[in-house]
Amino acid sequence: MTLDAVLAHIDAELPKATDRLLDLLRIPSISTDPAYKADCDRAADWLVEELNGLGFDASKRPTTGHPMVVAHNEGTGPHILFYGHYDVQPVDPLELWDTPPFEPALEDTDKGVVIRGRGSSDDKGQLMTFVEACRAWKAVTGSLPIKVSIFFEGEEESGSPSLVPFMQQNADELTADIALICDTGLFESAVPAITTQLRGMVTEDFTIKGASRDLHSGMYGGLAGNPIHVLSDIIAKLHDETGHITLEGFYDDVPELTDEMRSQWQNLSFDHASYLGDVGLSVPAGEQDRTPLEMIWSRPTCEVNGIWGGYIGDGFKTVLPAQASAKISFRLVGQQDPDKIHNAFVKHVKDNLPSDFTVEFTPSR
Incomplete structure (x- = not known):
């Protein structure tokens, strides 16, 4: 059977496939930080070379941000397009890493x-599983059984500002019968899953300014x-005591689960x-009238991703800072409109500004 032979080939070649993945992981392709622009280019070049070596017609395509990688392998039958991203998130704070983030290594754990x-795990590992699957299938059979296109972007971790314009400009080339994405999770490691919906995102970066300069607290x-007090108050008022998000009209376009879907999720037990225990927590936060699975799968969220202001170095500096900043993100579901959510957030901030x-x-990049 062809599939059995391909799987056996993958097992036999696993050390080589792992080495290739480790090579890609060593490239610090942090898309949100301009200091790593050259590394994002290098990651795209690495992928183009790998795909061309597999017989794909692969190229690096420029955008106003980081480049796209597009590759095609002609064939008969249905046309599938595989999407992934080669960029990664920043690694700060470095002191919390047990090993250098761009010196990948294998580690034995109680889970293997x-x-x-x-x-x-986001998203170079998943991306390479598809590349290696194509490699193995071609090694065993000589060719892929269908037409395959590969589409890798370099800005997923920074909001994908170039993605939609690029897709619109290249719609004919990127149109396929089936599109696959391998940037999701599994309910359990031994339970197969097909993810049918993903949440969208709005990001907000803002700074509260007070006095014309830092002030001596004495x-x-x-x-x-104090701008930090003001910022803290604004953030605290984003949720009520039951975990609901307080922005005006925030839930207007959020659909409810169908009874059938809710029953299926409940049957997953x-x-x-255990899920929270794996990260040292125990008590579900968020909307208290929702189940944990609803919170992470079908409900919108508002999270504080960064907050800073004043002196944060070693020792102490008794200063009232002139400004304080935060980064907030919203995960969106259903028909929620990003512009509507942004406008509601701006109104919330201004309404609570003394x-x-x-x-x-700061506009999102």
Whole structure:
């Protein structure tokens, strides 16, 4: 049987496939930081070379941001397109890593051997499973059984600003009968799953500004307003005491689960205690009238991803900072409109901004 032979070939070649993945993981392709632009280019070049070596017609395509990688292998029958991304998230804070993030290594754990390194599970590891599957199938049979296109982007971790324009400009080339994405999770490692929906995202980066300069707390403390206090209050008011998000109209376009879907999810017997326990937590947060699976699969979210202001170095500096900043992200579902959510967030910030303070919003890149 062809499939059995291909799987056997994959098993036999696993060390070589792992080495190739480790090579890709060593490239620090952090898309959101301009300092790593050359590394994102290098990752795209690496993928183009690999795909051309497999017989694909592969090329690196420029965008206003990081390049796309597009590859085609002609064939008969249905046309499938596989999507993945070669960029990764920043690695800060470095002191929390047990090993250097771009020096990947195999590690024995109680769950088996894992690869430690930035991008190993999002999304370079998944991306390479498809590349290696194509490699194995061609090695065993000589050719792929259908027409296959591969589409890798380099900005998924920074909001994919170039993705939609590129797809619109190249719609004919990228149109396929089936599109596959391998950037999701499994309910359990031994339970197959087909993911049919993903949440969207809105990101907000903003700064609260107060006094014209940092102030000495011995001279101005208690009298002058503190941007960190204001920022903290604005963030705290994004949720009510039951975990619901308070932005005006936030839930207007959020669909409810069907009874059939809810019953199917309940039958999965999801163990949220174990799920949270794996990361040292135990109590579900979020909307208290929702099940844990609803929270992570079908409900929108509002999360604080970063917050800073004042002196954060070693020792102490008794300063009232002139400004404080935060990064907030919203996961969206159903028919939620990103622009509507953005406008509601801007209104929330301005409505809770005291006199003497201003706000500056930094457009998402």
